[in-house]
Amino acid sequence: DTGVSQDPRHKITKRGQNVTFRCDPISEHNRLYWYRQTLGQGPEFLTYFQNEAQLEKSRLLSDRFSAERPKGSFSTLEIQRTEQGDSAMYLCASNPEGPEAFFGQGTRLTVV
Amino acid sequence: QKEVEQNSGPLSVPEGAIASLNCTYSDRGSQSFFWYRQYSGKSPELIMSIYSNGDKEDGRFTAQLNKASQYVSLLIRDSQPSDSATYLCAPNYGQNFVFGPGTRLSVLP
Numbered sequence: 652d653t654g655v656s657q658d659p660r661h662k663i664t665k666r667g668q669n670v671t672f673r674c675d676p677i678s679e680h681n682r683l684y685w686y687r688q689t690l691g692q693g694p695e696f697l698t699y700f701q702n703e704a705q706l707e708k709s710r711l712l713s714d715r716f717s718a719e720r721p722k723g724s725f726s727t728l729e730i731q732r733t734e735q736g737d738s739a740m741y742l743c744a745s746n747p748e749g750p751e752a753f754f755g756q757g758t759r760l761t762v763v
Numbered sequence: 764q765k766e767v768e769q770n771s772g773p774l775s776v777p778e779g780a781i782a783s784l785n786c787t788y789s790d791r792g793s794q795s796f797f798w799y800r801q802y803s804g805k806s807p808e809l810i811m812s813i814y815s816n817g818d819k820e821d822g823r824f825t826a827q828l829n830k831a832s833q834y835v836s837l838l839i840r841d842s843q844p845s846d847s848a849t850y851l852c853a854p855n856y857g858q859n860f861v862f863g864p865g866t867r868l869s870v871l872p
Contacts (some may be wrong), residue, residue, distance in 0.1 A: 693851050706858070754808070
């Protein structure tokens with residue numbers, strides 16, 4: 652257990668519904684990342700926060716995706732109007748000022 | 764386009780052998796390099812980091828870095844069945860990371 656907590660661990664939703672995931676990083680970690688991973692692939696970067704500021708967003712993050720990190724603590728990732736192609740493991744990672752990142756257990760999303 | 768390449772495997776080695784995992788990267792600006800281990804259905808776990816050219820050893824693991832060749836490798840000595848997992852190479856760029864597709868390692872008893 653790295654100390655990075657994600658909720659829920661599993662989510663099954665119908666196509667077209669909205670879903671929201673939560674990540675609680677290690678408390679002293681300033682940086683927080685969201686990644687998406689599909690079967691047989693490495694994690695793909697989605698977005699990155701330094702405290703409460705969203706500093707970088709991937710082109711993968713379409714208008715249906717939004718992420719927030721109010722007060723620089725926990726973060727949420729929302730997917731609106733889910734599509735079957737959104738089915739994946741959504742991973743959160745955090746790190747302090749140094750470069751080493753620690754991952755949470757992930758949220759597995761299945762869109763049916 | 765920042766790319767990281769790894770052989771997808773599976774790489775099969777007998778128990779007790781040395782497993783050698785390789786990674787090449789395209790961004791010459793990368794300064795930090797990480798190896799993550801990922802068991803099936805689990806999230807990646809950081810096992811090694813290396814920042815300077817040469818070798819870095821930690822227990823049964825040795826990371827090797829050659830920035831001129833844009834090449835980083837991971838050696839696992841005395842491989843155990845519990846080492847069977849996917850190994851992800853992740854160079855940094857800026858404050859972010861780019862992951863390779865991973866190499867699946869299978870250690871046969």
